[in-house]
Structure formats: structure tokens, C-alpha cells
Amino acid sequence: MQKASKVLEGRRVRIYPNVKQKQYLQFNIFANIKMWNALLGQVYQPIADLDEIQKLPRNKRSKEIYKYIERLPYEERKDLFKSLTKITTKSIYDSDKTVFASGYTLKDGDTMNYVYTQRTLQTAINNHFKNPKHFGIPRFKTTKFVNNQGSYTTAAKVCGIKEDGVHIKLGKFPKFKLGLVKMVNHYPSDGRLYKVTITHEPSDKWFISFVFEQDKHTVNRPKTGLSTGIDLNVTKDSHIVLDNGKAYQLPYDKIRKLERKIEKENVKRSRKYEQWKREVANIEADNATALTPKHVPTLSERSNYQKNRIKIAKLHSQIKNIKQYYIKTTCSEIANNYDVVVMEDLNVSGMTKNHNMARAITRANFREIRDTLTYMMDWADKQIVFINRWSPTSKKCNQCGYIKQDLSLDDREWDCPSCHVHHIRDVNAAKNIHDEGMELLKKMSSNCKKCGRKRTVITKDTAWTCTKCNAKNK
Template sequence: MLLGFKTELHPTNQQKTLLAKHAGVARHAWNWGLWLTKNILKHNSSNPDSQLFFPTAIDLHKLLVAMVKPLNSWYYEVSKTAPQYALRHLSLAWKRCFTKVSGQPRFKKKGRDDSFTLDGSISVGFNRIKLPRIGWVKTFEILPDNVTPKSVTISRKADRWFISFKMEKETQITDFSVDVVGVDLGIKSLATLSTGKVFPGGKSYRKLEAKLSRLQYLNRHQVKFSNNWKKAQLKIARLHTKVADIRKDTLQKLTTYLAKNHGIIVIEDLNVSGMMSNHKLAKAVADMGFYEFRRQLQYKCQLYGSKLIVVDRWFPSSKTCSRCGQIKESLSLSERVFNCEHCNFSCDRDLNAALNLAMAGSESYAPLTRTPVTACGLDNADVAR
């Protein structure tokens, strides 16, 4: 299967300038193409009798070569593939918009999400990679052997440059210690497994929120675009990157552990966008990264040979008793312990939900004869503890 590989570059000062030029050309081509396509859409909507026409990525590149490149000589200082891929990505963004997968593409701003894509004569060495028009660039870690990527994507976060490309990797079948496991995601703890294990979330934003707020407050008094303002902006960008890296590292370790050691993983189809609309929960939900958890788990299950089952979001995992199957009418978020009035069963709320998810995903699951404890290797005494 194809997997993405991403690592940090270690460029020289001259190479940093070239990388910034490539990112600038790609951004300029994107913004120019977006401006042109928006004008075409506006013209088509105001003239319904006229023949509808929307340019493809090839049409946009032909117009770019004829109209933009002669007026901007700095286009010739970088690889020609940087603006080409920018227009391809713009065309793909419009297709996603027309199919109502995402909203309209937006104009890009310098210093925010700078990236570009290159192809051509690319060679991979031990700890360096050769890029068109840039040359050999060192990396901070050893690169995979026997890999010749057709294209690479280079991006910048704060003052650090990263490179990513696709490579083929064989499926790694491992011996699973647990056949079926239910995973209940939450805000108090990131994940509670039906085996009884609890994984706390990184909560990186919550830990660094005060420091970030302090830096943003001090930045208010700087003169915009001055040297001190740029230094403050760089400190804020570095702190944002640190928050994202801590969150990503926590999710990578958790999803790898689940995919390697469990044959069937059962999770809920959470309505993350609906949870984000609640202003009381939005910050905590975003700090956990539920969508990223599911995205990583999907491809890692394919890599390690495990199976991922996504249960419907209306499945009452928290309100259902994992012993007798009785469903409560209401259960508030403040109730952290599940108490069943029918069979006097009591256990942690998240653990009870994880047990129900494990039953829903097991092949021996039967709604009328609920025996969840044997599927997860727990007995009633273990659950009670």
C-alpha cells in the first residue's frame, strides 16, 4: 500500500531563499488562478444565456504562461512545476466545491501554510534528497532505502521546512493480543478501551494556552511589520507548531498501539462538526483531535492487517447497560459513573460505553443475549473494579 513519509529538511541559507521563492511563485499562481476563475463564475452567473465555460488546470497554465510569466521575470527563477501543481490543486479544490464536499477555495497569504510541489529529477540519498533547481538538501533523519518518489511536497511551519512524498510499503501482519476492542473517545480522557486501559489526552493547547495568550498580548504593542513584530510572530508560530506536534504525537502512539495489538477495533461515528458548534465543548474537542484519530486509525488498520468497525452515531453506547442491555432514558454529562437500576450494575461511564462498542463489533454479538465480558477478556468482577 502507498504511505506518506514526512521529515524535516536541514537547508542552508541559500536553499531557504530558494524554497521561499518556490512557495511564493506557487502562492501567486494559486491566487491569480482563483481570481480568474471567480471572475469567470461571476460572468457566467450574471449572463445565463451565455455558454458556460470553466477552465481546467491545463487551460489555466496556458493562460499563465501567456499572460503572467512575461510580466513577472521571477517565475523563471524557480522550477516550472511549482505553479503547475498549484493550478492543479486549485482545479481539484473547485471540483470539491462543486460536488459540495468542501467550501470555496480561498486566497493564500504569505507566511501562512506555505507549500509547493515539485517533480522531475528527484534522487534520494542516505540523509539528503536532490530537488530540481534547488540541489541536494540535507534532512534531519535517515531516508528510506530504494525509494524514488515521482513528486515531493515541501511545506513550511514557523521557520522549519518539511518534505513529504509517497512510498510503497508492505502490509505488516502482527499477532493480536486482543481479538475485539471497543474504543470510547472522550474529553476527560482521550480513549477508554473495553480492556480497561485508559489513555489520557495530550491536552497541549490547554497546557500552553496561557503562554500563547501572553505572547499574543505582547504582540499587540508592536509596530506591524517591524523587526520586533516579526520576531513575536515567529514565537507565536513556533508555539502553535508545538501544540500541534504534541497532539499529533499522542494520536500516533495511540493509533499504532490499537492497530498492532487488536484484531477488530470498534469506534463510534462521532459528529465532530456538531460537537464543535457547542461553544462550551469546542475548545476541548479540538484539543483532542477526534477526526485525526479516525483518519490515522483507518490507514494503520490496513497496514497492520486489523479491521476497523465504525458504529452508527445514534447507537446508545453510554446509555445501555453492558450487562443486561437495559437502556436509560437520560444520562447527563456530569454523571461519570453508570448505575443500572435493573441489575444493579455499576462501572465507569466510559468503560461501559467501550464494552457496548466491543459487543456491537464482535461477530458473536446478539442483542437478546448480551454477554460482553467474555469477548473482551473481562469478567464481572473486573468490570466492577
């Protein structure tokens, strides 16, 4: 009973590994991908050994394997994936003798590499069988970008935060005498360290994510007894509008300045790429007749190109940080002030098919706003309601219920022909969203049959999963 009351909370901080530490961390990212491919290769081995697959060139076999497995009946496909649990680490190490550029082999990887990779692969298989239309069969991963980006997860039992709070011990670092890794801005936790993930971003920055098991969440959000409706849009004046008229605006000016810089840098990078292609073509033409051929430089050896790539990645990282700060602070303020929040279940993928608005919609990060607000409300035992996406909330008068069918996107304000009330489009939509959400809350609100916790994420679905004990309710 005491273990069930625990909660998981994450911390993400930046780390500063030295050159040797970076080499080993990059190797672990490489080993993680190689372990995934090795496990998947043994699972798909019966299919790969078929004569019709062996006749094909090596670069075309993987696609044909995927197509063959997708044509298999459900029971045969399930029997194929059952072989994952029978694969041993010895068989993996014996079959994969790859040596990384720094001299490490797969055996030198992180202690928990096999365990976490097998667990992740099993999750991917389970997701495929639960929802085949959304989750395809697991596929092989590429190691093409392993030196520029990637991540891997390890267990807390092989890691540890030092008492000074600025250094961390990772995996097999003591075995290879790599020392401690320095980190900054670590926010301590009283809970037990549960899981650790190391991430290498394209901007050449390293981060570490800690997951702690705590008795309760760090942030306390007291109950206020208030509720609100939220309307999301992509206008110049507002990005998030509440039913009381309060609006929040994404800092588009800063984002557009950075986007213009990215466009300029992309032009420079394309020129450097074309120059590299011409030089390679000239060297290969000379090597065709030369007795001692010259070295053909790769793109990773072009320092100017790599500097430009990192510069673009840093600009993208700045945009990401601006959006994340805005979304976190805005959602945190809403979660602090209200006990019930109502939103529309937007069809973002369908909205992006309108090419006139696709860029503005993707820039608005509607999904991230939804996910952030959902977990903040859930952690505080508050409720978030999602109404039907096809409800005419913008066209409906909040006072008399009249629906103005000819309302266009350009009409930001309008007068109701029935009751003559003047409406601001976004505020009126937020009010309609709130009213419809409160009616849905009365119908669908219930408690978990296993732990007794009230339902925090309200939708029109009668079947739901408790976010505390993962019990399924109907």
C-alpha cells in the same frame, strides 16, 4: 497486476536550507499560488468580462464572480470549467509578468509547477460537482502570508536523495547554482520515490515530505484475533477508553502550560501591534506637511513583532507535536493488539456548538484519532467499524439492555435500576460500542468485486470504495 500491488508510504523530515535556498523555496510557494490564480483567472475570464462585473471596484469583483457562478445552471457551470484543459503554459507566462522580491519570475519556478497546480485545480472542480454542498467553487488564493508559511509539491523525477542520506537535490537548484539542501533523520526506503512536498511552517522551520512506492508497508502488524470497542471522551482521567477498562490520557498538563505561555505572548504581540499603528499614524501625519516624506515601516520590518510571532508559532508547534506523538503511539498500540476496532461516528462539529465543552472537544482531536487509526488498520488489512452516532451507548446497561434516560454528563459511575450492576460510564459505553459494532460487522462485511480484498472500513452504508484498487462496490 504487479503495479496494482504497490503501496504508497510517506516520510517527513526536517531540512536546513541556507539563505539563498530559502529565498528560492519561498519563491516557489509564491509561484504556486500565482499559477493557481492565473489558471483560475483564465477559467473565470468570461464571467469577469461581463459589464456588471467590470462596473464594480477591483476589490469587489472576486466575490461577485463567485456569486454569479454559483447562480449558473449545472450545464453552463460545467462548460465554464471545461476551459481549464485548454490553457497552455505560454498563455500563463505571457499574462503574468510578476517579479518576486528576489528577482525570480514565474518562468523560474519549479518544473512541475504548472502540472501539479492544474491537477490540483481539476480535483477541486471534480469535488465541487460531486458534492456542491460541501465543496464550493474554487477561489483565488492570497499571497499575504507567503513569506511566513506555505507549501508546494513537485515530482520525484526532478528531485533525488543523495547516497550519503543527508542531502537532497531539488528541482532547478542546479540551474541557479544553489547546491544541495541538508536534511536530518531521513528514514530510507527500498521503494521508488513518487512525490515530494516542501513545507514552510509559521515557526520558520522547513520540512520535506517524501512519498515512496513500495511493495509493502514498512511496519508489520501481525493478526491477533482480538477485537475491542473504543469510547472517546474529554474527562480529566481518560481520553480514550477500551472495553477492557484500559484508558489513555492526553498530557493535558503540558498542553495547558504551553497554552498559558501563548496567552501571555499574545498580549505582548498585541501591544507591539498597537505601538506600530501609533508610530505609522504619527509618520503619516508628519509626511502630510513634510517636503521629504519619511519611510512608513511595514509590520514585516518590525523585528520585535516578528520575533514574538515566531515564538508563538513555536509554542503552537510544540502543542501539535505533543498531540501527534500521543495519538500516533496510542493508535499504533491499538492497531498492533487488535484485528477489529469499533468506534462511534462522532458529530464533532455539532458537539462543538456546546460552548461549555467546545474548547475541550477541539483540543481532544477526535478527527485526527479517527483518521490515524483508520489508515493504520487499513494498511495492516485489519477492520475498523463505525457505529451510529445517535446510539445511546453511555445510557445503556451492557448486561440487561436497560436505558437510563436521566443519566447526565456529571455521572461518571451509575448502578442499573434493573439488574443492579455497577457501571463505570466510559467502560460500559466502550462495551456497548463493541457489541453493536460486531453486529454491524456481520451484516456489512464483504469483499471487493475487483481485487477480492475484504472491506476494512465498515459503516452502515451499503456502497463503499475499496482502499486498494479504488473500485466502487455495492
